[in-house]
Amino acid sequence: MGTADRMRSLDDIADVYAPPGPIPLDKVMYRFDRHIGAFMEAATFALVNVRNRQGRQVALVLGGAPGFARVMDPLTATVEINEDSWPTGDLERDGTYDAGFLFIVPGIKETLRMKGHLSIAPGKTPTSLEAALALENTFFHCAKALIRSHVWDPKAQSSRWSGLRAFKCVEKTRDSSVITSFHLQPIDGASLPDFVPGQHVAIEVEDPAAAQPWRRVYSISNRPGADTLRISVKREAEHEAGSAFLHDHIGVGDVINLRRPAGSFKLDLASRRPLVLLSAGVGLTPMVSMLDHLVATGSERRVWFIHGATCGDHHAMREHVRGLEASHRNLEVHIAYSRPSEDDVRARLFDTHGRISVDLLKRLLPWDDYDFYVCGPTDFMQSVIDGLVAHSVPPGRIYWEAFATDKPTIVTGSAATPMAGAEADAVVQFQRSGKIVTWESRFSSLLNLAEAAGISAPSSCRSGECFSCMTRIVSGEVRYHEPLEEMPEDGTALICCALPVGDVTLDL
Secondary structure: OOHHHHHHOOOOHHHHHOOOOOOHHHHOEOOOOHHHHHHHHHOOEEEEEEEOOOOOEEEEEEEOOOOOEEEEEOOEEEEEEEHHHOOOOOOOOOOEEEEEEEEEOOOOOEEEEEEEEEEEEEOOOOOEEEEEEEEEEEEEEEOOHHHHOOOOOHHHHHOOOOOOEEEEEEEEEEOOOOEEEEEEEEOOOOOOOOOOOOOEEEEEEOOOOOOOOEEEEEEEOOOOOOOOEEEEEEOOOOOOHHHHHHHHHOOOOOEEEEOOOEOOOOOOOOOOOOEEEEEEHHHHHHHHHHHHHHHHOOOOOOEEEEEEEOOHHHOOOHHHHHHHHHHOOOEEEEEEEOOOOHHHHHHOOOOEEOOOOHHHHHHHOOOOOOEEEEEEOHHHHHHHHHHHHHOOOOHHHEEEEEOOOOOOOOOOOOOOOOOOOOOOOOEEEEOOOOEEEEOOOOOOOHHHHHHHOOOOOOOOOOOOOOOOOEEEEEEEEEEEOOOOOOOOOOOEEEOOOEEEEEEEEEOO
C-alpha cells in the first residue's frame, strides 16, 4: 500500500478534516498530532514563504520526496533542505525566520497549511541544510486554497498595519490595587494583530485636557490567539499622569489607538530548554503572556514562574497563575512578598518573605541549562542579572525587558565599542534650546545626548516604537541602530534611537 493510500485508510482522519465552523481558521491547531505528522511525512513537497531579516517575503519550493519533513514532538518538526533550494542571497544559513508552509500530497484533496519559526543548521550531508520548525499554528484546507493562497495566514496578513489603528475597550478589569487591564478589539472588525509572547504595543490616547495625546508603551499580557488583546497598566507615581488617565478616564467603549506589536523581548519559540520566568511588580505582564501561550500550546518545556510583589494587595493575576500551576504538570510557581500583610500570612498567599535573589534561585532550581527571562524594576533586574552572570549563566541565555529609562547592563568582559553609523565629532545643534554639542561615542542616541546637555525631550519607549520622541530635522541626516519596524515622517527623527550622520540641527 502506498503512502497516499495509507493516508486515505485512516478511519478517523475525517475527524480532522470535518470543519467545526464555516471558515477554515476555525480549524486551527497549535500542536502536532498523529494525523498532521502522517500528512507531513507523506507530503512530497511544500510551498514555503519565508520572511527575511529585512521583512521581505521569499518564496521557496522544498522537498521532492516523502519524508523530507518529520514531526519530532508536539511542537517541533524537522525539514530537510537541499542547499540549492536555499537562496543564500536573500536568506542566511544560520538564522531563524518566520515561515508559512503549504504541504501537498498528490492525490489527496486536502492540503496542510502551517505557520511557524524556521531555525536553519547544517544538514547531514555537505550539500544539505536541516531546519527545526517551531509550530505556531496549522490547519487542513481544501486543495483549491493552493490556487488562491499566498501561504501566509490571511488573518496574519491583515493584522499588519502602518501608523495607528483604533481599538475599542470591550472590558476593563481591576487585577490589583495598582494594576488594571484593558481588553481591546479592533474597531475595523479585522483580526487581532499577530505577535510573539513578550512583545508590547505603543498606544496613543486622546486627552481633551492635554495639549498632546498620551503616548505610552505596554506589554501585551495575554497570549496570541485570544479573543482580545490585553494590556495591563500600573498606576504609577503622581508625576506619571498617563497611567492615571487610563485608570480614571478610559472604560468600556472608549478608543485606544495602537501601533502594531513590536519588541525584541519575546519568547524563543524554537528553544526547548527549560524556562525561568523572573518578574517583580508589573513586570509579570509579559511573563503571563508567555506562560499562557506555553500552556495553551501544550508545551512540554519545564517552566518556573517566579514573581515578587510588595504584598497580596499589589499582586496581580495571582489566581490565574495558580490555576495554571494546578492544571499544568510542567509548571512550578513561587511567589515572594517583600512586605506581606497579616492577611497575606494567614491566607498563605506567598512562598517566601523577602525579595527575589540569586540565592533564592539557587535553592529553588534544580541544576539545569535554563533560558532566563527577567522583567521588573531596574534595580531588581540589575541585581538578578549580575547574580546570574556571576554564577556563570551565559549572557546569551538571559533575556530582559526594562520598563524604565535607566536600563540594566550585562557585563560580559568585552569592551564597549562606538555606536555604529554615528560620525565621531559631529556637531549637533538644538535650535530652540540654543545649544550646540559635539557628539561623542559614549552617547547611545541623540536623545541621550540631549538629556546630557540638559535639554528636556518627550520620550517613552526609547526603542523607536511609540513615536513620542519624533523631532523635526532642520538640517543634516540621521541613522538608526537597526532597521525600524516603522519609519517616522519624512524630515523627522525618532531621537531615542537615532545617531547623527555628520552635523545635524534638530528642532528641539
